[in-house]
Amino acid sequence: MNELEKAESDCAKKAELVKSLEKQLADAKAAYAKASSTLEELKRLKSLEENRKRIALTEDTLSDWLEEKFPWSAQLKSLLKEKFKFDHFRAKQLAAINATLSKKDVLLVMPTGGGKSLVFQLPALIDPGFTLVVTPLVSLIQDQLVALEKFKIEAATIHASTSKSEIKEIYDSMTSKKSALKLLYVTPEWIARSKKFMSVLKKCYEAKRVARVAIDEVHCCSTWGHDFRPDYPYLGLVRSLLEKVPFLGLTATATMSVLNDVQTMLNLENCLIITAPFNRPNLFYQVLPKPATKDGVLNYLEKLMTEKYAGQSGIIYTNTINECISLATALKGSNLRVAPFHAQLEPEQKKKIHRKWLDNTYQAVVATVAFGMGIDKPDVRFVIHHVIPRSMESLYQESGRAGRDGKRADCIVLFSLNDYLKISAMSTSLVEEKKAQQVLEYCVERLRCRRSIIATYFEQVWETSDCNKMCDICKRDVKIPAYYDLTQICKDLHSLIDQAKGFDEKLTLIKLIDAWYQAGLKKFRLSNVEKPKMSKEHAELVIAFLLLEKYLAIDKGYTMYSTVSYIVKGRAVGDEKVEMLASDGMKIPKRLKEEGDGSPAKKKPRTD
Numbered sequence: 001m002n003e004l005e006k007a008e009s010d011c012a013k014k015a016e017l018v019k020s021l022e023k024q025l026a027d028a029k030a031a032y033a034k035a036s037s038t039l040e041e042l043k044r045l046k047s048l049e050e051n052r053k054r055i056a057l058t059e060d061t062l063s064d065w066l067e068e069k070f071p072w073s074a075q076l077k078s079l080l081k082e083k084f085k086f087d088h089f090r091a092k093q094l095a096a097i098n099a100t101l102s103k104k105d106v107l108l109v110m111p112t113g114g115g116k117s118l119v120f121q122l123p124a125l126i127d128p129g130f131t132l133v134v135t136p137l138v139s140l141i142q143d144q145l146v147a148l149e150k151f152k153i154e155a156a157t158i159h160a161s162t163s164k165s166e167i168k169e170i171y172d173s174m175t176s177k178k179s180a181l182k183l184l185y186v187t188p189e190w191i192a193r194s195k196k197f198m199s200v201l202k203k204c205y206e207a208k209r210v211a212r213v214a215i216d217e218v219h220c221c222s223t224w225g226h227d228f229r230p231d232y233p234y235l236g237l238v239r240s241l242l243e244k245v246p247f248l249g250l251t252a253t254a255t256m257s258v259l260n261d262v263q264t265m266l267n268l269e270n271c272l273i274i275t276a277p278f279n280r281p282n283l284f285y286q287v288l289p290k291p292a293t294k295d296g297v298l299n300y301l302e303k304l305m306t307e308k309y310a311g312q313s314g315i316i317y318t319n320t321i322n323e324c325i326s327l328a329t330a331l332k333g334s335n336l337r338v339a340p341f342h343a344q345l346e347p348e349q350k351k352k353i354h355r356k357w358l359d360n361t362y363q364a365v366v367a368t369v370a371f372g373m374g375i376d377k378p379d380v381r382f383v384i385h386h387v388i389p390r391s392m393e394s395l396y397q398e399s400g401r402a403g404r405d406g407k408r409a410d411c412i413v414l415f416s417l418n419d420y421l422k423i424s425a426m427s428t429s430l431v432e433e434k435k436a437q438q439v440l441e442y443c444v445e446r447l448r449c450r451r452s453i454i455a456t457y458f459e460q461v462w463e464t465s466d467c468n469k470m471c472d473i474c475k476r477d478v479k480i481p482a483y484y485d486l487t488q489i490c491k492d493l494h495s496l497i498d499q500a501k502g503f504d505e506k507l508t509l510i511k512l513i514d515a516w517y518q519a520g521l522k523k524f525r526l527s528n529v530e531k532p533k534m535s536k537e538h539a540e541l542v543i544a545f546l547l548l549e550k551y552l553a554i555d556k557g558y559t560m561y562s563t564v565s566y567i568v569k570g571r572a573v574g575d576e577k578v579e580m581l582a583s584d585g586m587k588i589p590k591r592l593k594e595e596g597d598g599s600p601a602k603k604k605p606r607t608d
């Protein structure tokens with residue numbers, strides 16, 4: 001071997017070595033990434049478990065907090081009756097009040113309308129100094145101030161629109177020992193922006209004037225929640241500034257992950273977590289297929305409002321401002337007394353619409369999420385989601401505005417897969433997508449009680465009896481459910497998708513359904529694909545099921561102006577038997593197992 005050949009072979013060996021080392025490095029990096037994500041997940045699970053234990057422990061010791069042994073017990077009772085005019089405390093109100101008055105940090109999870117405000121308003125009257133209340137919306141603060149004025153309780157607010165002279169006056173009453181100020185409401189934005197406020201607050205703390213800090217809608221701290229607000233994390237600074245002041249976080253919806261996040265951000269690791277009963281037994285939960293055409297939807301809503309809910313009050317939720325305006329206009333066109341409510345309305349218009357809804361001039365408000373916090377009308381008999389909500393939190397919270405008087409009320413979701421695809425296309429993060437998918441699962445479900453799906457989501461334990469046939473699934477009372485064989489349908493849909501691929505094209509839901517029903521462009525149709533005998537609404541339900549089971553998938557395409565969702569083949573292969581639990585009135589060919597034939601058919605497990 002000459003010298004050149006030797007050098008070449010040496011070089012080749014070294015290159016091999018480099019390649020192998022690079023591979024080893026890449027493998028090690030991948031293993032490291034996997035190990036760190038496992039570690040993170042395990043840490044998260046550990047703290048979730050600790051939280052669960054803490055809730056259990058709080059439950060065990062809850063009776064201690066309900067006793068009448070506290071120095072303030074007699075005063076509490078008389079203030080409840082004389083100031084607030086209530087006869088009794090509601091579930092968990094008293095425990096939370098005694099705990100916070102005992103200077104414990106508390107996270108209180110109580111459903112909408114449960115009575116969270118009393119839990120900081122009443123202790124504010126017992127302790128010297130004032131309670132700092134952080135609330136995300138100025139409109140909510142105004143509502144509370146009006147109520148407190150009636151009770152003759154001294155309260156004030158500072159936010160971006162408060163005048164300089166008012167701010168000065170409030171700063172003086174915060175620091176003055178002679179002041180009667182009991183509750184000071186601020187927005188998180190004010191805390192994040194005003195250094196002067198923080199320095200006044202520090203002075204008050206040193207003078208022992210801050211009795212407690214109450215943070216309303218505390219789930220807004222967490223990016224896991226449905227309503228993250230960027231100014232909420234600044235509250236961590238308030239916590240370190242007011243080290244010895246008890247904190248009280250209040251929310252209507254918080255999963256264990258959200259509570260975990262909140263605790264970390266506010267340094268509330270050792271707080272008591274008090275959860276009030278989550279179930280709203282008077283609410284009837286229901287999912288209905290949304291009529292395929294706009295006129296169909298309008299006729300349906302009109303019929304509901306003029307017949308079933310004639311003379312009754314309700315809310316119709318939509319997802320975008322455009323939808324909200326056009327639906328309200330169309331319903332008004334049918335002589336229904338409705339008004340749109342969305343974020344772009346002037347505060348005065350919002351107030352006017354809210355007032356007219358409260359006095360029943362309007363039968364219903366057609367609303368976006370902007371119609372949310374602080375809505376406290378007792379006799380709302382129906383909440384209809386005209387478009388599926390974006391998350392289980394929204395579903396629970398928005399539905400929860402119905403039936404606050406404890407009487408029966410209906411919570412209806414109108415399901416359309418196309419609406420889901422639009423939400424999924426607009427999602428800006430994986431978390432948002434996951435949340436929308438959880439709602440899709442809720443809508444497609446045919447077997448499990450709707451209440452139990454909500455309860456599982458919020459990590460609550462509910463028995464079937466908690467539902468008491470107050471959801472469409474439990475009400476059906478089908479003992480042995482029917483299953484349909486979707487194997488051929490799955491193959492047909494795959495063939496149609498392949499057919500379009502042959503033209504180098506992808507199918508949107510509408511095009512796929514058209515091709516399936518032998519309509520739309522001829523080139524996408526297949527003569528050997530049988531036209532479905534079920535309605536198009538049910539066809540959407542079947543496709544939704546196949547999406548959830550991964551026999552189909554969504555592929556997003558981006559244009560200059562929008563995102564388009566295409567339906568493509570999923571990871572799961574449709575060769576094996578694909579079964580779906582029957583839907584009422586669904587007519588799918590090749591019915592595999594008849595209702596009541598005794599065979600305990602099983603839903604096919606996911607293959608991923």
Ligand SMILES: Nc1ncnc2c1ncn2[C@@H]1O[C@H](COP(=O)(O)OP(=O)(O)OP(=O)(O)O)[C@@H](O)[C@H]1O
Pocket residue numbers: 086087088089090093110111112113114115116117118252373374375376
């Ligand atoms: N102990 C009680 N007895 C009777 N009514 C009560 C009691 N506590 C609160 N309420 C009433 O219940 C309604 C809801 O109270 P509140 O607004 O504090 O609820 P919330 O839990 O803050 O609801 P949201 O999450 O929607 O803001 C109010 O009308 C309030 O006056």
